[in-house]
Amino acid sequence: MHGFANPKRFLSLAKWLTPLLLVSGLILTSVALIWGLFYLPPDRLMGDTVRILIVHVPSAWLGMGGWTAIAISSLVFLVWRHPLASLAAQASALPGAVFTALCLITGSLWARPTWGTWWVWDGRVTSMLVLLFLYFGYMALAQTVSRDGGSSRIPAIFGLVGAINIPIINRSVVWWQSLHQPPSITIGKSAIDNAFLVPMLIAVLGFSLLFGGVVLARMRALLADVQTEARLRRKVAGAN
Amino acid sequence: MRENLDQWDYVIACYAIGILTILVMVGWSWLTMRAAEKRRDKARGK
Numbered sequence: 001m002h003g004f005a006n007p008k009r010f011l012s013l014a015k016w017l018t019p020l021l022l023v024s025g026l027i028l029t030s031v032a033l034i035w036g037l038f039y040l041p042p043d044r045l046m047g048d049t050v051r052i053l054i055v056h057v058p059s060a061w062l063g064m065g066g067w068t069a070i071a072i073s074s075l076v077f078l079v080w081r082h083p084l085a086s087l088a089a090q091a092s093a094l095p096g097a098v099f100t101a102l103c104l105i106t107g108s109l110w111a112r113p114t115w116g117t118w119w120v121w122d123g124r125v126t127s128m129l130v131l132l133f134l135y136f137g138y139m140a141l142a143q144t145v146s147r148d149g150g151s152s153r154i155p156a157i158f159g160l161v162g163a164i165n166i167p168i169i170n171r172s173v174v175w176w177q178s179l180h181q182p183p184s185i186t187i188g189k190s191a192i193d194n195a196f197l198v199p200m201l202i203a204v205l206g207f208s209l210l211f212g213g214v215v216l217a218r219m220r221a222l223l224a225d226v227q228t229e230a231r232l233r234r235k236v237a238g239a240n
Numbered sequence: 241m242r243e244n245l246d247q248w249d250y251v252i253a254c255y256a257i258g259i260l261t262i263l264v265m266v267g268w269s270w271l272t273m274r275a276a277e278k279r280r281d282k283a284r285g286k
Contacts, residue, residue: 018273022266022270026266029262033255033258033259036255037251037255047247048247048248048251049247049250049251051251051254051255052250052251052254055254055255055258056254059258094265094269095265095269098261098265101261102257102258102261105254105257106254106257106258109250109253109254109257110250110254112245112250113245113247113250207262210262210265210266213266213269214265214266214269217269217270217272217273218269218272218273220273220276220277221269221272221273221275221276221277222276224273224276224277224279224280225276225279225280227280227283228276228279228280228283231280231283231284232283235283
């Protein structure tokens with residue numbers, strides 16, 4: 001684990017892993033979306049809107065997964081001071097925010113024909129919106145620290161504190177009365193028919209591979225920026 | 241009053257937004273990574 005904190009070793013691994021994750025993610029996501037759009041049978045109660053859940057559910061999981069990655073990377077950075085852990089946290093913010101926004105938009109598109117409303121201020125939906133705002137705050141903070149200088153510990157602490165929202169999102173449908181359905185999949189159990197479960201799991205896998213590929217691409221970009229800046233500083237110092 | 245909503249309008253909007261968002265995110269991440277690595281190589285004089 002500590003071995004991969006070496007930027008050189010990380011780059012040699014990320015160089016072939018980034019395109020592999022992105023291409024396999026795009027293929028699996030395409031399979032899941034084509035399956036969901038053309039081959040999924042309509043649900044007895046939801047009708048054709050069940051197809052929306054093929055996009056909505058993986059987006060929701062990865063929205064929460066993104067912040068979990070930020071929190072774990074931030075903890076690793078604070079404890080072991082690995083600079084790559086700080087970059088991993090920053091790199092997870094963009095795909096996490098994108099999937100959270102996608103979850104909210106597709107949820108709204110599902111809610112309109114199913115619940116009869118675009119939006120409800122219930123526990124699950126509101127805590128997901130709070131997560132999106134946390135992502136915006138984290139990205140602004142990380143950007144400010146890297147641009148104006150400052151301790152990378154500040155966004156790391158923010159990333160750790162913000163993780164309190166993840167169990168709230170997860171348990172919100174159990175703690176509060178909600179229009180949102182309770183969890184259909186728990187550890188070792190599923191209340192979902194295989195006709196829906198299989199394409200959804202393919203979508204989860206495809207979206208996750210894309211998430212991993214985007215995180216690696218963002219990490220490589222952030223690392224290259226740091227290395228360019230260090231090189232230019234050395235050149236300037238050498239010229240003086 | 242019962243609204244006459246076509247569920248497929250919402251399904252197609254969802255898939256269009258989902259596909260577009262994912263493609264833009266993947267494409268932008270890849271291009272910014274390539275640009276940053278080119279800048280680094282240029283600074284190194286490669």
